Amino acid sequence: MKPLLGPGAAALRLGWPAQLLWVSALSSAVSLPAPPSPRTSSSLGRSVLGLDKCNACIGTSICKKFFKEEIRFDSWLATHVQLPLGSLPSYPANYSDDSKTWRPAEIARLVSTQQHEVSDRRICASAAAPKTCSIERVLRKTGRFQKWLQAKRLTPDLVQGLPSPLLRCPSQRLLDRVVRRYAEVADAGSIFMDHFTDRDKLRLLYTLAVNAHPILLQIFPGAEGWPLPKYLGSCGRFLVSTSTSPLRDFYAAPPDQAADLAHQLLRILESLRSNDLNYFLYFTRVDASMFGIFNNGHLFIRDASALGVIDRQEGSPAARAAESQDIFSCLGTGCQAPPPPCDAVPEGQSVVLVCRQVLPALLRGKFPPAVQERIDGLLATCGDTARPDPEVLEAAGQLQSILRPLRTCDPRFAYRYPDCRYNDKF
Numbered sequence: 001m002k003p004l005l006g007p008g009a010a011a012l013r014l015g016w017p018a019q020l021l022w023v024s025a026l027s028s029a030v031s032l033p034a035p036p037s038p039r040t041s042s043s044l045g046r047s048v049l050g051l052d053k054c055n056a057c058i059g060t061s062i063c064k065k066f067f068k069e070e071i072r073f074d075s076w077l078a079t080h081v082q083l084p085l086g087s088l089p090s091y092p093a094n095y096s097d098d099s100k101t102w103r104p105a106e107i108a109r110l111v112s113t114q115q116h117e118v119s120d121r122r123i124c125a126s127a128a129a130p131k132t133c134s135i136e137r138v139l140r141k142t143g144r145f146q147k148w149l150q151a152k153r154l155t156p157d158l159v160q161g162l163p164s165p166l167l168r169c170p171s172q173r174l175l176d177r178v179v180r181r182y183a184e185v186a187d188a189g190s191i192f193m194d195h196f197t198d199r200d201k202l203r204l205l206y207t208l209a210v211n212a213h214p215i216l217l218q219i220f221p222g223a224e225g226w227p228l229p230k231y232l233g234s235c236g237r238f239l240v241s242t243s244t245s246p247l248r249d250f251y252a253a254p255p256d257q258a259a260d261l262a263h264q265l266l267r268i269l270e271s272l273r274s275n276d277l278n279y280f281l282y283f284t285r286v287d288a289s290m291f292g293i294f295n296n297g298h299l300f301i302r303d304a305s306a307l308g309v310i311d312r313q314e315g316s317p318a319a320r321a322a323e324s325q326d327i328f329s330c331l332g333t334g335c336q337a338p339p340p341p342c343d344a345v346p347e348g349q350s351v352v353l354v355c356r357q358v359l360p361a362l363l364r365g366k367f368p369p370a371v372q373e374r375i376d377g378l379l380a381t382c383g384d385t386a387r388p389d390p391e392v393l394e395a396a397g398q399l400q401s402i403l404r405p406l407r408t409c410d411p412r413f414a415y416r417y418p419d420c421r422y423n424d425k426f
Helices: 038-049 061-067 076-080 113-126 135-140 143-150 172-181 198-210 213-219 255-273 349-357 359-363 369-382 389-406
Strands: 071-073 090-095 103-109 238-242 279-283 291-293 299-301 307-311
Touching (some): 090 238, 113 135, 143 198, 172 213, 198 213, 255 299, 255 359, 255 389, 279 349, 349 359, 349 369, 349 389, 359 369, 369 389
Antiparallel strands (some): 071 090, 103 238, 279 307
């Protein structure tokens, strides 16, 4: 039996991997039909993603999972896909941690194929290299990475200019949490990087530069009550996630289900704004695809790449002069102008975005006229960018109060059933 090999570097030729994979388990196991054979899945892995070698991903948790055949492509690919497989934005797969119970998963691109190719060319051009080059070799020679090699601790100056909202105003406490929770090193738990190999540091820097979503899953894990799925591994520019339904698929849901999902979403925003760790997490943009629903009805954030973090306890570093950009500043979506300073982020920013761009389509025309009129009025208020934060947050609170009794208590909402029959809290 030929094993599935880890995420390779097919598009990056000689060195650094082209894929970013992360796996998130369902909150409750689902028994599925037998997964595709290792032979079929391995063949698809080679033809679609180039998973016939690990290269820079050797030793990572995701690479080990492919070696152990804990991730397999869905055999549906072999007979139903007519387009060139490499052009698809995502691929169905199955995940298991015991080889008996399989969970549906999805392997999706973190950046588009076009942006992927542009990024590769940009890296090679930065070193005056030909169109193809060793990406890892080029990135290792950069001034930023040379500073990382000498660093014992991850400090704000080392992430200056990286495009992720997570790193817009990083406190030392937040960066220490990143290092301490980073799961792709042998001895996690220390705030110092003495146990990081050179390749460990490059993996972490690369992930932070391309998309910080996997890092957010590690530093704010669902097991500790954060509304994020469980992290099981990452490397490169492809991701593997649980196969869940995006929120937009529920725009036609019945009133009680729409009320339940909207109520959950407002509660999530509340927890991001006020929590025991004293971090203020806020969205820089939103759309319905960024939220997903498990089969038990539980809503969570399926894409955390647009989340910024402000440390209320330690505060943000002092305002810096115009930040210089390097190749790591442009790996994800291209070089962009820096966002506004952190002290300009309104308290109600996430609420305004969700009330304007997500909730209207979910709640429109679902309820009796008097109730609907009240809901529409509150959505207009909490989605008004001209309103002061207290008015926005007050409207969101009133909307929660209206939605709560519109929910029903039945097995469709397994995440709170049957508790909801005996306790008003649910």
